[in-house]
Every structure is written in C-alpha cells, then in structure tokens.
Amino acid sequence: MRFVELATRNFKEMWRDPISMGLEIGIPAGFLAIFWSLGRNMGDQSFLTITMLVPGMAVFSFAFLLMFSAILLARDREGALLSRLLTAPLKPHDFILSYSLPYIPMVILQIAVCFGIGALLGLEVLGNAGLAFLILLVMGICCVGLGMILGLLFAAHQASGVGSITITLVALLGGIWMDLKMIGGVFYDVGNALPFAHAVDAVRDIIVHGAGFNDIATDFYWVLGYAVVFFALGTFLFRRRMVE
C-alpha cells in the first residue's frame, strides 16, 4: 500500500493548484452557462440546449484534467522527483494507481458540477442517471489514462501544448457543442473512432430518450476499450521508464 503516499501527494498537488482547479471546474462551468445563454438567444432550433450541453461539457472538462495529469507527471520526470521515486521499492502498478486514483474524485466532481448547473438551468434526465454517471466516469478514467501516456512521452512544456491540442480535438470531434453529423465526412469518421463522441452520445440518449444499458452498450464498451488500452499502454511505458 506504499502507493497511497504518492497518490495522496498527487491529490494534494491537484487541489492546491488554483490554475488546475480553475481549468478543470471553472472553465466547464462557465462555458456551460455561456453556451446555454447563447442557445436561448438563438431560438428553438439551436443545438445548444441544456440536455445537449451537459454531457458534452462534462466530457470537455475531462480534457482539462487530462492536460493537468500529463503536465504533473512530465514535471515530476523533469524535476527528478520521478527518478527519486523510481529508486524506491515501488512496482509499476503502484505508479499507475498513484497517477490515476487521485483524479477520480475530480472526475466525480466535474460530473456533479456539470449536472448540478444543468439542473439549475432546467435539465431533466429521462433515463437512469446512474448509468449516465457510469459512462462518464469511465470516460474520465480513460482521459486520465491518456494524460498518463502524454506525461510519460512528452516534456512538461510539450505536454501542455499536446494537452491543448487534445482539448481542441475533444471539443471538435467529440460533438461537444455541435452534432458530429453536421461536420460529416472524414471528421465524422475520426470522431466516431475516438471515444469522446461515444460517451457524449450515450449520455445524451440516456437524458433525452431514456436509453437503457442495452441501447448504449456499444458506446459504453467503446469507451471502456479505450480506457483499458490507455492503461495498458501507460503500464508498459511506466515499466519501460523504470529501468532505461
């Protein structure tokens, strides 16, 4: 259970960093309110309704967490803290747990904030809210796994750049504030190959149409598959990093 110490440290790093908190909570909350207001002014035909925006903004907020987790790990590598930790009797799974578990409370908070603001702005969930939470939780964990990979592959200044690109890609190809079908063509295919749009669409189906697990099973397993692949790759990279 030695990983608990390192996990606790990573948890504190995140909660004590005001920029991280602002990006992970403040921006999605602010954007949600702004786009909702924009949608209201655009009229009834607008895509920017609260039911469409809440799932998208929750997934969008995970992209900021992804960037933070990547930068923290990259900084630890650069500042030699990771080298120091790698000389301790910790195993690869200790590192994986330490650099992923602390972010799960943030994922839960991000979901709660998006749904909480949504509720204030009139969101009604027709289907099982627990199921919506589950798929978003898996999506959040998937983003944490991707952040770990970026943190192991890139330097801190590169990780922030790659993280920004990822945030933009999530926004554009995840169908966050527009229907992916409207983009069409190869972008639609790429968006559909990635997990983000699947998570967003599944939660929208739950909220709007009251979809059950069988209806969104493909989307769920698509997101879960990515999470498994990202964590497997993260473990491989950590194992490789442990002894150069």
Add this chain to the structure above:
Amino acid sequence: MSYRTNGNRFAIQTFSLSRKFGDLVAVNNIDLSIKEGELFSLLGPNGAGKTTAIKMLCCLLKPSSGTATIMGHDINEDPMAVKQIIDVSPQETAIAEHLNAWENLSLIGGIRGLAKEEVKERSEELLEIVGLTKRAKEQVRKFSGGMKRRLSIAMALVSDPQVLFLDEPTLGLDPQSRRGMWEHIAELKGKTTILLTTHYLEEADALADRIAIIDEGKIAALGTPQELKDSISDMQVMVVKAKNLTPGAIEGLKEIYSEVKATEDGIEIRAKELSFYEIVDYLRPRGIAIQSVSLKQPTLDDVFLHLTGKELRE
C-alpha cells in the same frame, strides 16, 4: 562475486560495470569495492560518467555489460532488494512543489515503508539539521533554491538507508550552506555507506575516506586523499604571480614543462624538477613582470591535472 573479502564487508562492489549510449562509452569497465560505512567519492568533471554510474547502482539504468552488488544484492537480478536498502539524492532538486517540507519528508518516509511515528521523529530531526524547522509548514514552491536543495538532501536521509547515493549534493549551494551540508554528511560517516559524486575537490578532500578519480568513464586513480596527493609527492608545484602573461609565453613554457596551468593572476607549473632561474630567465625577456614565485604542496587539483591533463571545472 563475494560479499566478504578478507573479513571486510563490501557495501558496494562493481564488476566491469559499463554503460554505452550509442557509440559513447559513458562508464567503461569500472571495478570498485566500497566497504560498509565508508564515505567514497567519485571525483570527476561534468560528463565523466559519475551520474551514469550512480544511476546504474540505483537500478535506474541497465548496465550495457558487467554488474554490481549493493549489500550483496545484484542490481540486475534483484533490483527490488537493492531499492529496499538504498536512497538517493539526485543531482537535480527532487521535491514536490505544492507540498510543504514536512509533507515532502513524509512522502518519502511513507513510500519507503516507515511507520508514521518513525517518519515524524526522523522528519523533526532532519528539518532541524537542514535548518527548515520554522518553514516546515510552508509549501516548498515558495522556498529559495538553497532551501529546496537542503530539503531534497534531507529527503534522501529520512529512511536512514544502509547505502546512500549523493549525486553532487552541494551543487548550487552557497559556500555557507555547503559547509553546513558537509558537516551533516560527515556525521553520517561510519554509520551509513555513502557514495558521493562531486566535481568540487575541496568537498572530496574534506569528506571522503577514499576517492576514485573518474575521467571519460574510467577510473584514473583510487586512494585516500592523502595517498592520491602522495602519489605525486615527488613533483614540485611552483606558483608564479605575474603581469602581462601572454598565451604564447605559456605555450612556450609548456615546451619546457608539460604541466603549466594558467591561473587568475599568473601560472602554476608542475614538474619533478623545477628550475627557478630557468623560469625567470624565460619569462623576463618576454616582458612579463614577475610579482612573486613560491612553491606549494600538491593538491588534489594537481593530482587530477597530472592524471588526466584536464582541470576539474573544464
């Protein structure tokens, strides 16, 4: 590969330890035996292979060939056993910026398996030693560079390891802090086996029981500081303070005496036989104003220059 030889217990032994990076041989067939409780210094300029050697001994880097044992545990075959008994202070400051000093020490104590009470006791002691008790509850990102460095070293001591690796521990510290850190390291002598890398001669001279001079990945000489100095005791070192010294004049002197080093205010010449008159007769006709000439005892700097043809801070 015996753990004991002639009744001595070796804490660290290396066996033809080598590491290549492409065509570059960073560490070249190093054989060392460091006794338990010994403070051993690897002395060499930047890029000599000191950090690479330490990284292999800490199981962070796989040797290209050869191996090493730490308290009898092979670094290739049983890295987890090695990691249980070592700790390291890396060359770069390795701390968690958003934690306070206390939490940083607890982090390392925790991952190294110390009980909470033990961590508390050790942390209090170490914070006092490195002079950070009053700032213990502040986030360390607000600390000065020297304070961060002191904390980073304290973090290596919290688990009270059997073998401690200190990679350039006083790099970046001001002279006063450096002296203070030497005192703390000296207090560990005899209790903990320490492998210290440095490119500060005074540091190795003041602290080390034995020194290995390392250059271009190879051990150039090994012995106690006094043995190393004695190895060139038959050499004389003449210190000439002079004005108007030209590079041409220094090069000319090198044809007479091979070891001539330019200093801030003159030159130092090393040779088995030095002729005061020969040197003065060479310099004066070239318009060089000699202010003083004196002889001095050989230092480790002289040993290093003699062995490698380089200065440590090159």
